[in-house]
Amino acid sequence: MKKSIVSLFMLVLVLVLSACGGSSEDQTSEDPQADSGETAEDTRVIEHEMGETEITGQPEKVVALEFSFVDNLASLGVSPVGIADDDDSERIIEPIREKIGDYTSVGTRKQPSLEVISSLQPDLIIADMKRHKDIYDQLSDIAPTIILPSLAADYEGIISSFETVSKAMGMEEKGDEVLADHEAKMEELRAQVPEDEERTVLPAVVADSGYFAHNMESYTGSLLESIGLKNAIQSGDERYNKINLEQVVEFNPDVMFHMVAGDQTVVDEWESNDLYQNISAVENGEVHEVDRNMWSRFRGLISSEKILEDAINYLYEE
Amino acid sequence: MSLKKMHPMTIIISLTLLVLLGAFLSIGVGAVWIPPGSIFNYFVGVDAGGSGYIIENFRLPRIIMSLLVGAGLGISGAVLQGIIRNPLASPDVIGITKGAGFAAVAVIILFPSLPVIGLPIAAFIGAGLVTIGLYIFAFKRGVQPATLALVGIALGAICQAGIQFLTVKFPLETNAALVWLTGSLWGKDWTDVWMLLPWIVIVVPITFFLAPKLDVLSLGDDVAEGLGEPVRKARLLLLIIAVILAGASVAVVGTLGFVGLIAPHIARQLVGNKHIYLLPVSALTGTLLLMVADNLGRGLFPPTEVPAGIFTAVIGAPYFLFLLRKMQKS
Amino acid sequence: MQHLSEQSSVVKYKMVLIFLLGILVLIASFIASLSIGAYAISFADVLKLLFSPDEGKAASIIHTIRLPRALVGIIVGACLAIAGGIMQAITNNPLASPQVFGVNAGASLMVVAGVVLFPGLGSSTLVYFAFLGAAVGGAIVYSLSSTGGGMTPVKLALAGITVHLFLSSLIEGIVLFHETSTEDVLFWLAGGIDGRNWADVRLMIPWSLTGLIGALFLGKGLTILGLGDDVARGLGQKIGWIRASSAILVILLAGISVAVAGPIGFIGLIIPNIVRKLMGSDYRLVLPLSAVFGAALLTISDVLSRFISFPAESPVGIVTALLGAPFFLYLASKGGRAA
Known part of the structure; x- marks a missing residue:
């Protein structure tokens, strides 16, 4: 009797084992970073908190996992397809909500839904260092991902994040323009003090x-x-x-x-x-x-x- | 009550089928609902598109994690309840999970640039350290079950105080640890599965072979010694096994509570106290409990993810009250 | 005969000494609590302004911020220590305390639920939620730990901590759903007294005084109960009555503390054990002394808590946990029997 139970359990475990063995092998061959990019001219390497990420072309579907990245994208005139908005669109401030139009909520910033992110089939994900470091691998498997400081950043950190985002978007010129405008605006505001x-x-x-x-x-x-x-x-x-x-x-x-x-x-x-x-x-x-x-x-x-x-x-x- | 008349093997087989069925149904549940047709397509190798990616990369690893973790915690709880001879013992209560939690939080703060893999390793070591402490303090009094339990609770309290201190002192740094501290299957992938699998596959069968020892121990130290069982040695061995199972599980998914407490109770209702049946049934009920909790966490408020640890408490608390009433009646 | 009375005069002498020592420590920590803070006020000024307030900022800070906070600390510390003492007497179990008995967590859960479900409720109503929660938490642990042949330290601790963990998870769940701030969760799991004001002091006074006076009357009965139920019955004590009024007092004392300060742990565990070690098991002495030392310990912890991440405030419950958990380990390694 004892033996039969043990063997039954081993059987179940072997089944489970073989099931996941099969799928994890597929996984590596599907890695989008492995087979993308080498040839295209506009492939660029973006340095960020978790290393380097290759991005090809101009990303069209972008997922932003912190609000500051939504702001960055809106500044560049890009509407993200997915936003971790804590499932409350009111948290997106009015002027930005008007700019970006419709998007899909991917859940909370703390625990964004990977499933929803992947279902959006994005070609760029921007995530926060403090919150999303641990899921960098999974995110990278869905799409090229860059991890930048947001939650723990000060104003300068925010500006340098913006520069990285515009590089990642392949919109460096536009980014410089926006930044120049921003600085002019800031200068103007500063002059009022x-x-x-x-x-x-x-x-x-x-x-x-x-x-x-x-x-x-x-x-x-x-x-x-x-x-x-x-x-x-x-x-x-x-x-x-x-x-x-x-x-x-x-x-x-x-x-x-x-x-x-x-x-x-x-x-x-x-x-x-x-x-x-x-x-x-x-x-x-x-x-x-x-x-x-x-x-x-x-x-x-x-x-x-x-x-x-x-x-x-x-x-x-x- | 009619369940008790069924043969334990029948119960084990039907539970296994239930787990497999539940696992299959769980594949469809989540922020993105996947119809059975697509699931079927995926398994027979037909391209299921985006659903296929979700099944393969998110659903399957999570479901398999809930099988492994549920089994690990369920058996760990059953073993602990056996050696401490108290139905309220569990990995959460005697400090194992808290030790893992404290180590994880401390490492996040002391070595912020540590790679992701460092967290589970630190947590496992933390669980181990608590066990060593447990043994040192309890050893003086002959490793009595009572002392083990009390010292474990105290060590758990110390670790909890440490966790609270660190979260207050370094709020931004601990942000990353918070999800882990509530216990969640969110973001678990095949790497996590592979990390946990060997521990469960190797240790779980060993517990089945040790089941008779637990039966003997539950008769009391005197009787057990009379039957020729080296009580202290057996207790130490079983304790280590319980810690490995709970420590490995918690290291990967975070301080997920109550599975180790409740699963053995449900199992005892089904198959009684004989450990050769109790252990596998605890594993199966633990698995079911965690699977249900994770499905609720995934599917109830999409796209918001609720940590499974909260649902194990929400499901567990009413059951606990039910148990209380039952114990009073008998 | 003479020998006996001599011994009791020694006990009396010792008791007075310890009592004075306790009062001294309490006064010292009280003054420290009034003196230490972000706004620098010298020691001498504190004493002067305490009794003759002027119109200045320093006087205002002492009288509207630090004094009520210190008083809340003293009241909460005393209430928790007495509650712990009563529980340990009734259960004849050194590990009994509002935290281990699930009373703190029960009260805390009910208050959090009240705040979330009925946002408009004032704190004077929430007190009743706390009482209810304290009663339910305590009742669950009591019934869980006394099934199957008497309550042992292990059974109590296991039942208590399990219920405590359950209730804490539910609190965490409610707070996480309600507002995502970590600070809120921490407060409701650890307890703190920063920012407490005169309204809180006024809210606490009637309930805690009732509890305190009740405890003084109960002292004799509890001491005799310690000799065993039969002896107590032989000496004409109404056991059922003592137990019932003890339960009510514990609910009042712990409930009011949690309603105002959250579930601060370990005070009710440590203090009565230390006092019993010093004084023996005469609860007519143990309870008032526990009140004094409990108040002192919480006040000291509150002062320490200000240094954890100065200038920010940290919950005092963290300090009591850091101090109390090792003491718990000490009790536990003795099998929960000694001390």
Whole structure:
């Protein structure tokens, strides 16, 4: 009896084994990178966080697994076929949603659906270093994939990601144009900030669970610094810090940009406290509620311009 | 209850058929639904287009992973419950999975540039270290089942505290570990299958040969020794086996909980306490449980993927309450 | 006879000494908690401003931010330690504690569910969710661990941790679905007291005072219960009544703590064990001393938590876990019997 059970199990396992043995062999021969490209003239090698990827021609169907890449593509005039939008199209900020039109959601940024991505048959996938490093192999098997920093990047990192994306798209010239336009725009915005601007700013996500301040190295913080708006937090190991009222008082920002998440937030509670009322920004009426999707989730060229427009609008044109 | 009157072999064979049927049906389930026709085409070698690619690269490896992991965790749980002589023992509770989790998170932070393969290796080593700690601390008291369980829980708590500390201290760096910490079959491919397969294929049959030892151990140390069984040695051997099965499974799919707790219980309802039947049936029920959880995670809110670990808890908790009522009645 | 009374006077002397020591540690940690923070206030100023607040910023920070936070810490620490002490007395089991008994996780799950399902609910209503959750979690673990011939430390720990893991996974699932932020998950799994204000203190006071006073009255009964059910019955104790009121007190004490601070672990496990080691098993002494030392331990942990990733805040539950888990290991390696 014992033996029969054991042998039955071995049988099942052998079946399973042979089944997967067969398919994994096919897999290697289907590798798109192995048999593509050598001859075509416009084949280029893109260097990125996980190594080098060969891309041939101009990709038409692109899947973006972070919002900043959606922004990059939209800047180039490309509409991605698939976006990891956390299954909520509202998270794509209005100006970009208008540009890119329809797309297919591939699920959450944390765990995008590989099945949906492959069903879109893309010819380029752009993914984030922190979130998608572990599935790089699977993504590469579906289509040429480049992995760039987004989640952990500051403004400069975002710009260099954009350059890589335009190279990968085979649109380097267009990319340079866009970047030149962007820089001109940024210069124009920068010009609106007076030389002697000394006010400190504090961008933060405010939620019911806490006040998450973005310091000078964060994307939003570094962006604002780039036009001469000094961040109130010039320290800290982490770019995003959960802080309490006491620390806000200590940093005493002159301007606060609140990216509001949820109906109730800690700030509602703080408003009844004199300490909060005495923070420079509150005293001067410089607390501004801004769109969290645009200010913190998007991290791209278009959103950078919009953020600065927002900020300058609030600071100088009221 | 009528199930108990059936011959255990009949149950094993019908469960095996059920698993195979379930595996076949699972192929169609996911963010992209695949009709049975295309599945059939794929298996007979007709080109199934994009569906073929999905079946081959995503569905099959995931389903096979759920077979391997479900079997590994199910048997590991049954063995642990046997040596600790308590139906509430499981790899999650006695610290094995937490140890793997702590090691994985620590490695992600200390060596951020480590290749992807490093994570499961670190996790496996973590599970091993916890076991060594377990043995050292429990050894003083003669490796009593009670001490094993308590020390395991304590080591698990220490690892859990470590995981929480690291996630707070390095939030951005641990982002990559979060998916892994909830336990998920998402993103598993053939490489993962090949990594896990040898452990399961080699170790699972060994457990079947050791089944009689578990039966003897469950009679209590005195009786077991009276029957000529070297209790401590047997217990150590079985513990190592349970850790290898759970450690290898968890290393690949992350800290996926409750399969190792619940599968042996369902198995016990079906075939009773004799381990030669209990072990294979635990493997089969573990497999079924994980397959269902992963199908729900894939197919319920497409294209959003829900970690299978959450569904094993959602399915497991009500069953646990049912079990409680039953234990009270008897 | 004389010998006996002499011994008891030694015990009394020792008790007073330990009690004073506890109060001293508590006061020291309390002042540390008021002094340490992002906004620099000198030690002397803290003491001065505490009793004679002026209009300045420092006084405001002490009185509206640090003081309520420190008080919440003291109350939560005391409540959890007393709850742990009562549980250990009733079950005659050193591993019993709000966390190991599933009470914390049960309360936490109900509060999270309440927040998600009924977003408009105020915290005074959520307290009742916490009580319900605490009761259900505790009841499940109690019935699981007392089946099949009495509750042993192993059975309790296995049942408790299993239920704890189940409930924690469900919490994780709910929080992940509701809002994808990791910080939320961490708070609801570890517990913290940063940003707590006077409203929280006011919310806690009636419930925790009820629990505290009840615990003082229960001390005698619990001590006699420790001699065994028969002895206790012979001495005229109503065992059923003691057990029932203990259960209610534990639910109140642990429930209110979780409602305000989340499931902070290990305080209820460590403190009563240490106090019993110092004082013996007279619960008339153990419970009040546990309250003092529990309050001190949580306050110290809260101070430590501010250094984990300064200037950001970290949940205090992480510190208590880092301190408490090794202690758990110590108890466990003794087979869960000693100490």
